[in-house]
Amino acid sequence: MIPPSRAGSRDGRLTALDRRFLARAVELGRGGWGRVHPNPMVGAVVACGGTVLGEARHEEFGGPHAEAAALAALGERARGATLYTSLEPCLHAGKTPPCTEAIRGAGVGRVVFWAAEPGAEAGGGGEWLRGRGVRVDGPFGERGGWAAENPVFFHRASSSRPYLALKLAVSLDGRIAPAGGGRVWLSGPEARAEGHRLRAGFDGILVGTRTWKADDPMLTARGAVTPRVPPAPVLLDRRGQATAGLRALKGEGGARAIVVAGPGAAGPLKRRLAGRAEVVAAGLAPQGLDLAAALEGLGGRGVGSVLCEGGGVLGASLLAERLVDRIYLFVAPVVVGDGGVPAFPLGDPGAPGARTPAFEGWQARLDPVRFGSDTLIVLDRGG
Amino acid sequence: MIPPSRAGSRDGRLTALDRRFLARAVELGRGGWGRVHPNPMVGAVVACGGTVLGEARHEEFGGPHAEAAALAALGERARGATLYTSLEPCLHAGKTPPCTEAIRGAGVGRVVFWAAEPGAEAGGGGEWLRGRGVRVDGPFGERGGWAAENPVFFHRASSSRPYLALKLAVSLDGRIAPAGGGRVWLSGPEARAEGHRLRAGFDGILVGTRTWKADDPMLTARGAVTPRVPPAPVLLDRRGQATAGLRALKGEGGARAIVVAGPGAAGPLKRRLAGRAEVVAAGLAPQGLDLAAALEGLGGRGVGSVLCEGGGVLGASLLAERLVDRIYLFVAPVVVGDGGVPAFPLGDPGAPGARTPAFEGWQARLDPVRFGSDTLIVLDRGG
Numbered sequence: 001m002i003p004p005s006r007a008g009s010r011d012g013r014l015t016a017l018d019r020r021f022l023a024r025a026v027e028l029g030r031g032g033w034g035r036v037h038p039n040p041m042v043g044a045v046v047a048c049g050g051t052v053l054g055e056a057r058h059e060e061f062g063g064p065h066a067e068a069a070a071l072a073a074l075g076e077r078a079r080g081a082t083l084y085t086s087l088e089p090c091l092h093a094g095k096t097p098p099c100t101e102a103i104r105g106a107g108v109g110r111v112v113f114w115a116a117e118p119g120a121e122a123g124g125g126g127e128w129l130r131g132r133g134v135r136v137d138g139p140f141g142e143r144g145g146w147a148a149e150n151p152v153f154f155h156r157a158s159s160s161r162p163y164l165a166l167k168l169a170v171s172l173d174g175r176i177a178p179a180g181g182g183r184v185w186l187s188g189p190e191a192r193a194e195g196h197r198l199r200a201g202f203d204g205i206l207v208g209t210r211t212w213k214a215d216d217p218m219l220t221a222r223g224a225v226t227p228r229v230p231p232a233p234v235l236l237d238r239r240g241q242a243t244a245g246l247r248a249l250k251g252e253g254g255a256r257a258i259v260v261a262g263p264g265a266a267g268p269l270k271r272r273l274a275g276r277a278e279v280v281a282a283g284l285a286p287q288g289l290d291l292a293a294a295l296e297g298l299g300g301r302g303v304g305s306v307l308c309e310g311g312g313v314l315g316a317s318l319l320a321e322r323l324v325d326r327i328y329l330f331v332a333p334v335v336v337g338d339g340g341v342p343a344f345p346l347g348d349p350g351a352p353g354a355r356t357p358a359f360e361g362w363q364a365r366l367d368p369v370r371f372g373s374d375t376l377i378v379l380d381r382g383g
Numbered sequence: 384m385i386p387p388s389r390a391g392s393r394d395g396r397l398t399a400l401d402r403r404f405l406a407r408a409v410e411l412g413r414g415g416w417g418r419v420h421p422n423p424m425v426g427a428v429v430a431c432g433g434t435v436l437g438e439a440r441h442e443e444f445g446g447p448h449a450e451a452a453a454l455a456a457l458g459e460r461a462r463g464a465t466l467y468t469s470l471e472p473c474l475h476a477g478k479t480p481p482c483t484e485a486i487r488g489a490g491v492g493r494v495v496f497w498a499a500e501p502g503a504e505a506g507g508g509g510e511w512l513r514g515r516g517v518r519v520d521g522p523f524g525e526r527g528g529w530a531a532e533n534p535v536f537f538h539r540a541s542s543s544r545p546y547l548a549l550k551l552a553v554s555l556d557g558r559i560a561p562a563g564g565g566r567v568w569l570s571g572p573e574a575r576a577e578g579h580r581l582r583a584g585f586d587g588i589l590v591g592t593r594t595w596k597a598d599d600p601m602l603t604a605r606g607a608v609t610p611r612v613p614p615a616p617v618l619l620d621r622r623g624q625a626t627a628g629l630r631a632l633k634g635e636g637g638a639r640a641i642v643v644a645g646p647g648a649a650g651p652l653k654r655r656l657a658g659r660a661e662v663v664a665a666g667l668a669p670q671g672l673d674l675a676a677a678l679e680g681l682g683g684r685g686v687g688s689v690l691c692e693g694g695g696v697l698g699a700s701l702l703a704e705r706l707v708d709r710i711y712l713f714v715a716p717v718v719v720g721d722g723g724v725p726a727f728p729l730g731d732p733g734a735p736g737a738r739t740p741a742f743e744g745w746q747a748r749l750d751p752v753r754f755g756s757d758t759l760i761v762l763d764r765g766g
Contacts, residue, residue, distance in 0.1 A: 172712070172742075173557035173727045329555070331714065333745040333762050335727045344556045344718045359555075359718040368751035368758045375751045377758045379716050 013137050014112070021045045021052075021084040022114050022140070026149060028057045028066070029086045034200030034225040035060050038304055040153040044070040045084040046108075053081055061228055062095045068102040079107035086149070088113045088139060089129065092122035100125045104132055113138035115146035118157035148365035148380050151326055152201075152305040162298050163305040165202070165326040166315050167195060168343050169374075172333065175340030176312050186332040190372035195309075196223025198328060202307040204234040204258065204298060208314030209241075212248060219248045219309075220255065230255035232303065235277075236314065238289045240265025242273065249276045258301065260294045291321055316345050319359070327362070327379040330371070396520050397495070404428045404435075404467040405497050405523070409532060411440045411449070412469045417583030417608040418443050421687055423536040425449040428467040429457055429491075436464055444611055445478045451485040462490035469532070471496045471522060472512070475505035483508045487515055496521035498529035501540035531748035531763050534709055535584075535688040545681050546688040548585070548709040549698050550578060551726050552757075555716065558723030559695050569715040573755035578692075579606025581711060585690040587617040587641065587681060590631075591697030592624075601630045602692070603638065613638035615686065618660075619697065621672045623648025625656065632659045641684065643677045674704055699728050702742070710745070710762040713754070 014022070028043025036042075036058050043057045044066035054077075056069035064072070067085050071078050089099035089111065103111060116139040117123040130136045139146075147154035155163040169187040170176055178184055185192070199205055199221035207217060212235050219233035232255055233248035240261045242249070249257045257277040261269045266281035273279060280297040283290040298306060307328075308318060318324050344359065366378040397405070411426025419425075419441050426440045427449035437460075439452035447455070450468050454461050472482035472494065486494060499522040500506040513519045522529075530537035538546040552570040553559055561567055568575070582588055582604035590600060595618050602616035615638055616631035623644045625632070632640045640660040644652045649664035656662060663680040666673040674697075681689060690711075691701060701707050727742065749761040 170555075171557075172553075173725060174555055175557075331760060333747055333760075335742040338725070338728070342556060342721070345721070362716040363756045364716055364753055364758055365756075367753045368760075370747050370750045373746045373748075375747055375758070375760045377714060377716075377751075 014140065017047075017050055018084070018112055018137075021047055021082075022086070022112060024055070025066075025084045025086040026114060028055055029149070032058050032060075033197070034221070034227040036228075037061065037152060037201060037203075038156065040087055040150040042066040042085060042087045044086070046070050046074055046078055046081050047084065048081045053077055064096055065090065065099050067099040068096065071102050071106040071108070074106070080109040082110040082112060083108045085111070085113045087115045087146075088117040088123065089125040090117060090122040091125040091128050092119075094122070098125070100128050103129060104134065108134065110135040110137070112136075114140055115149070116143075118143075118146075118154055144363070144380070144382075145365055148378070151380070155325060156304060160299060161292075161323075162203070162295050162303050163325050164206075164295065164308060164318065164323055165198075165306070165328060166308045166318060166324045167198065167310075167328045167330075168315060169330040169332060170343045171336040171340065172331065173335050173337070173340070174343050175336035176310070176315075176343045177341040178336050179339030179341075186334060186336075187330045187374050188332070188372040191330045191332075191374035191376065193223055194369075194371050194376065195328075195330070196221055197225050199223065199231055199307060200225040200227035202231050202305045203229075203303045204232045204306045206234040206236070206306045206308040206314075207248075208236050208311050209238065210313065211309070211311040212237075212242070212246060214311075216247050217309075218250075218252060220252045231307070232256045232258050234258045234260065234298065234303070234306065236260050236289055236294065237269065238262035238265065238284070240269040240272075242269065242277070244273055244276045249273065251276070258298065258303070260289065260297065262289055287317055291318060291323055295323060312341050312343065312345075315343070319344065322381075325381055327377075329377040329379060331375045331377060333373050397523065400430075400433055401467070401495055401520075404430055404465075405469070405495060407438070408449075408467045408469040409497060411438055412532070415441050415443075416580070417604070417610040419611075420444065420535060420584060420586075421539065423470055423533040425468060425470045427453040427469070429453050429461055429464050430467065431464045436460055447479055448473065448482050450482040451479065454485055454489040454491070457489070463492040465493040465495060466491045468494070468496045470498045470529075471500040471506065472508040473500060473505040474508040474511050475502075477505070481508070483511050486512060487517065491517065493518040493520070495519075497523055498532070499526075501526075501537055527746070527763070527765075528748055531761075534763070538708060539687060543682060544675075544706075545586070545678050545686050546708050547589075547678065547691060547701065547706055548581075548689070548711060549691045549701060549707045550581065550693075550711045550713075551698060552578075552713040552715060553726045554719040554723065555714065556718050556720070556723070557726050558719035559693070559698075559726045560724040561719050562722030562724075569717060569719075570713045570757050571715070571755040574713045574715075574757035574759065576606055577752075577754050577759060578711075578713070579604055580608050582606065582614055582690060583608040583610035585614050585688045586612075586686045587615045587689045589617040589619070589689045589691040589697075591619045591694050592621065593696065594692070594694040595620075595625070595629060595631060597694075599630050600692075601633075601635060603635045614690070615639045615641050617641045617643065617681065617686070617689065619643050619672055619677065620652065621645035621648065621667070623652040623655075625652065625660070627656055627659045632656065634659070641681065641686070643672065643680065645672055670700055674701060674706055678706060695724050695726065695728075698726070702727065705764075708764055710760075712760040712762060714758045714760060716756050 025043040029041040032041040230253040282294040408426040412424040415424040613636040665677040
């Protein structure tokens with residue numbers, strides 16, 4: 001989705017072929033969605049001239065990295081070839097040996113990488129290789145683009161808060177439900193299937209009180225990707241009203257479940273849900289639960305990324321408090337009408353010509369995708 | 384944008400290679416935007432096995448068709464090859480000899496085409512070739528998909544009314560302007576450039592009275608495509624208030640200009656604008672000018688396609704009267720707020736769960752495209 005051609009100053013070094021193979025590496029990497037996190041999604045292409053010798057991706061957390069996998073399959077044939085990878089080769093011996101060693105050992109003549117490794121521990125692979133006589137070109141582009149491809153991974157490098165994405169299905173007039181707020185599918189089946197695929201890439205799936213009370217959702221990832229670790233349903237429950245009979249607390253697929261309760265409610269709830277859900281206590285804010293504190297509590301439980309699926313009040317609160325890092329916006333070709341529930345009830349900017357201040361700084365960095373008659377627009381916050 | 388793989392029942396005959404070359408033919412054809420209409424945009428690929436021997440598109444109205452151009456460049460090398468084309472080869476001797484003759488003469492072994500030629504006069508090329516021993520595969524897919532690629536061309540085959548597209552730039556909350564309705568660029572420069580490119584493919588660019596009074600727009604196509612025939616600015620002017628000093632009436636690039644006036648206003652206006660604009664008279668409807676009649680009047684003047692660029696009241700009226708065939712919706716990643724001017728002020732559907740009846744039947748058939756941080760969603764009406 002991100003053409004490496006958008007890149008920054010060093011971009012001129014890249015030929016059209018280089019760009020094509022880098023884009024292919026990025027595309028390959030995406031196939032790791034739901035299987036590699038908290039590692040980044042990475043793809044690698046080994047080519048000689050215009051001919052692709054081999055390709056690989058990081059398939060599974062704990063398994064071989066993309067670069068090492070692509071080179072291992074080629075053996076001696078990789079000697080003198082060019083390795084294209086979507087992320088700077090790691091210099092870090094973690095669950096697998098560092099990719100830099102594999103690259104040097106394979107006798108690769110040139111390495112072209114797109115994104116800079118953000119972690120201090122694993123970073124520096126490019127320089128390390130340069131210091132050993134390998135021609136290395138990269139990084140290209142800028143952090144915003146890299147982060148759009150591996151949002152949770154880059155977020156974690158600079159924030160202790162869980163990464164939060166908000167999924168919204170809206171009409172052309174920006175409504176999430178008709179007047180009265182009844183449950184209605186604005187999106188078609190293809191878009192809903194993509195919603196399930198997206199779930200697989202998150203640690204937790206968050207819904208507000210009204211949503212779990214009204215819909216009793218399962219919050220499982222029943223899509224094209226089976227998540228390596230099933231995401232945890234996360235229910236907000238200020239007053240401690242959740243019961244063990246809720247579908248989200250059934251532990252489908254071995255998933256943990258988490259309930260965030262308000263002051264005074266956490267204790268009784270913990271006893272009532274014993275064995276069915278972890279209970280996180282959060283304080284109160286003027287509008288209800290303190291959402292920032294709730295997120296911190298989730299982070300403390302090892303939930304590094306959260307997909308919020310509603311309802312409307314929760315989504316709007318998260319947006320207003322600027323706690324949302326990404327919006328997955330499925331736009332359906334329908335009009336709900338003036339009485340419908342707005343997705344972005346952020347009030348009037350006041351002065352004509354002004355934009356709503358709470359909604360500054362959003363950008364579309366990934367290309368939109370059509371699912372049936374719906375369009376997925378991915379918006380990322382900040383630069 | 385339309386993968387031929389979406390197609391209908393005959394689709395099984397196509398190999399992955401066939402699909403790739405057909406998709407390439409469609410993609411090539413798109414390059415004729417603004418230069419070939421009222422002809423269709425058509426691309427052709429000549430291949431032998433997996434190797435492309437030649438490619439061509441219909442470049443210019445009156446010039447060679449894509450199939451003939453691709454074959455002519457190859458001469459004897461086309462013998463026994465496969466010709467892929469986005470539209471059924473024409474059987475019609477018009478400005479150029481029929482493509483069927485060129486195909487037969489070139490000794491092509493197989494023809495694969497995507498869309499069926501809708502015109503009775505030019506149609507039947509596939510059958511004609513089959514009758515002469517050429518293996519012909521096509522059409523594939525269905526009319527809705529073909530029409531999405533060549534909307535004006537297919538529209539004309541079944542309607543006498545001009546094809547009408549509505550361009551809207553909206554915020555995420557479906558607003559076209561902030562409270563008070565002042566002029567503001569919701570879209571970024573890339574989206575605005577695409578708006579200029581789109582203009583090049585239409586016979587007329589339509590705006591309502593408030594828009595030309597407030598903005599005095601030029602309505603010229605100042606984009607990446609120089610239109611073969613510059614589109615005519617079309618101003619609605621119920622009361623006959625247009626003056627010769629308006630920028631849209633300057634005849635930039637040799638463009639004609641048209642003013643649609645209400646009863647009683649047309650005569651004086653014709654005299655006042657003599658030589659600067661054609662004046663079309665239209666009757667009145669409860670809300671203002673009779674828009675259906677205005678469109679008929681434009682059709683009678685040879686305006687086969689119209690791009691309406693606003694304002695909001697005109698766009699909403701055209702939508703409500705179901706006169707819009709396509710919506711080019713540029714979605715900007717901003718929120719205007721509740722006081723903003725809605726793009727789709729179609730009222731409340733009444734019953735919860737209902738969708739606005741005036742807005743039924745829209746579909747996204749083309750893939751969305753990102754322009755900077757804006758997303759272009761193309762919606763087509765009907766099946």
